[in-house]
Each structure stands twice: as C-alpha cells, then as structure tokens.
Amino acid sequence: MRRLWLWFFTAVTLFVMAHLHMGIEATSLGRVIVASIVLGLVNLVVRPIVKLLTLPLTLITLGLFGWVVNALMLWLVSALVPGFRVAGFVPALEASVILGIVSGVVNWVIRRRSR
Template structure:
C-alpha cells in the first residue's frame, strides 16, 4: 500500500511541475489519459531513480563533496531528462524541453514530494 501512495504522490508532484514549468508538458486533452500518463511517468521516474541514483552517488562521490552537494541538482535534472526520453520511447505524451526545465522540474518534484510525504502518515507513526 505504501508503494501505491508514493506512486500517487510522485504523480501529483509531476502534475504540479507541468503546471509551474512551461518546458514540461503532458500533451493530451483527456483527463483519464493525463492521469494514466502521469502515473506511468511516476513509475519510470521511480525506477530510474532507484537504479541509477545509487550508482551515480558512488561513482561521483568526489564531485558531491567538491560541490557541497550542488551537483545533485544537475544529476536530478539529467535523470528527469532521461525519464522524459524513456517516456518518449514508450509513446507517452510527457515531454521535458531542455536542461534547465529538467533541473527546475526535478527540483519542484523533489520539494512537492517531500512536502506531501510529510503530510501522509507512514506505518511507523
């Protein structure tokens, strides 16, 4: 159940990023298709982050220390662009136009997800 809640939170965060960043779009008019697309992209984003983020952190540990963690913004943006590319390969109507849109979108997704996760109780409370 927790995984489904996190999936919905990520999808809502992606939706908010499409509203706030002009370079991030979901190009469908149908609300059910938009919801399905956002859920599918949330799954892709979760898999990309789960698989690649630990590898990147280990390999780029020195850069994280050297830049005081600011390289994480670049890494998040690149992972967001990768998610957009994978969604495009799967014919999902989710697009990120450019690096800066990706960085800003990933930052918004991260902050909104964090806020929503703070509001949703987990099993430990």
Template sequence: MSVIIRIIVNAVALWAAVLLVDGIDVGTDSVPEQILVYLVVGAIFGVVNAVIKPIVKTVGCAFYILTLGLIALVVNALLLLLTGWLAGLFDLPFSIDGFWPAFWGAIIVAVVSWLLSLFVGGDDD
C-alpha cells in the same frame, strides 16, 4: 502498498512541475489520460531514481563532496530528462524541452515529494 504510495507521490510531484515550469508538458487534454500518464511517468521516475541514482552517487562521490552536494541538482535534472526520454520511448505524451526546465522541474519534484512524504509517511531516501 508503499510502492503505490510512492508512485502517487511522484505523480503529484510531476503534476506540480508541469503546472509551474514552462517546458515540461503533458500533451493530452483528457483528465483521465493525464492521470494515467502521471502515474506511469511517476513509476518510470521511481525506477530511474531507484536504479540509476545510487550508481551515480557512488561513482560521483568525489563530485558531491567537492561541490558540497550542489551537483545533486544537476544529477536530478539529468534523471528527470532521462525519465522524459524513457516516457517518449513508451509513447507517453510527457515531454521536457531541455536542461533548464528539467533543472527547475527536478527542484519542484524534490520539494513536493519531500512535503508529501512528510504527510503520508513515505520512506526517507
């Protein structure tokens, strides 16, 4: 059940990023299709964060220490870009137009996910 909640939290956070950041877009106007796209992209984002982020943190530990954790903003942006690329491979109408939209979108996704996790009792990563 917690996996489903995590996917929904990711989907809502991605929806907030699409609303607030120019350059992140879901290319469909149909609300049911948008919901499906957000849920699938939320699942992809969850898998990317669960698999790749721990590897990057382990390998780049020195950079996290050297930059006092600020490199995490760049890593999160790159993981969001990777999610957009993977969504494109699955022919999902989710696109990110470059690093800066991904950077600001990753910040929004992190904040919204954190806030929602406080309310739904999500696990702390």
C-alpha cells in the same frame, strides 16, 4: 505504503507542472502516470549508480550536484516515455527541485503521522 504516497504525489506534481507550462509537456494523464512510474524505477536502479560515480563532485559542491543528478534522471525519463517531454536541462533542474521539495514534505508528513 510510503512509496505509494510518494509515487502519487510525484504524479500529481508532474501533472501540475505540465499544466503550468513549466517546460514539461505531457500528452495525457496516463503519460504522467507512466512517467512517474518510470521515474521511480530510474531512481531505484540508475540513480544510485550515477550518485556513486558523481560522489566527488557532490562532495566538492557540498551536495548541490545532487540536484543535477536528479535533473538528469528526469531528463532520462523524458527520453524513455513517449508523450512526456522535458524541454531542456533548466526545466529539468527546476522540476527536480520542486519534486525534491514535495518529496521532502511528503516524507516529513508520513513520519509525523507514524509516531
């Protein structure tokens, strides 16, 4: 159930960022939904491999390189999903920070409710 809530709020956040013109463009709500599903799959399959390969950089930067990995995953999704575009690395980095905050808040709320 937690994954469904996380996916839903990821889709909503991407939709809001696309409408606020934050460097993310989506041709339709359907494209945002597909992008959030693909982002979930990329985070499930590709991200652990990339995190393992970049572990030394992540340790040297005290975890800050993790944001770069998340931005790269979002950028990969924009390459895979037609009709969903991230305008460059900086917008991808900003979006990954915002998505990380939203994800943290959603996880915190779900944990508080399950007690």
